[in-house]
Amino acid sequence: MGGTDAGAFRRMLRKLTSDVEVLDADDLTEDSAKSGAQRAAECACGQEVTVMGRLRSVDFCPQDAEASLEAELFDGTEGVTLIWMGRRRIPGIEPGRTMRVRGRLSVRGGRKVLYNPYYEICQAQT
Template sequence: MLRLRLPQRLRRLLSSHQELVADELARDAIASGATPIAQLSQHQVGTAQGTVAMLTLNPRSGSAWLEADLNDGTGTLKLIWMGRRVIPGILPGVKLRVHGRISLHEGNPAVFNPGYEIVAD
């Protein structure tokens, strides 16, 4: 049994902090029943869970779009709320579970006006 555990321990020792955090995020997302972001397909309705990595306010045609990058350790999903400037509780570092139809925005996977819930750690 020690033989099987040694490579895993060695891998953890040699991994960077970012790799360890990404692994933990991916495990949490999968354990929650969410689909890993890397496996989401365009036009599919899906559920993803991860941490808000970045929040941006973009002006679009006279109204603002609130954009968040959700990272689950396997990839990044752009969340776009049209016509919103702020959503209480959604800040960088917050863990979210989101649901919606996957589309592409500027070549990247995105969900427009996703349903969401803030997940307690």
């Protein structure tokens, strides 16, 4: 088997023996890299970042002073919490959607957060 054939065989064998969640994370990471987005795991507080991934959850959070819409975006390496202040709902923002977001990264309670990020809803990869 040549080098290329061996590599293809290893990839096929890995797909047959790996956990579905691991494979999904790998696919998300690959799609993110192809789009030119940064890996969430490599982003640091204070940086202007662009991250692409899939929404795992979307929650409306009524707080004392101001309500917010919170979503968790997972890019295959790490989750980033997206928070839109003063919003109860945003059409198209729902679990399972693939999105590309941009903003200045903060850290709140040990979690990476983007407040009021610019966003683009992406077509599902086939």
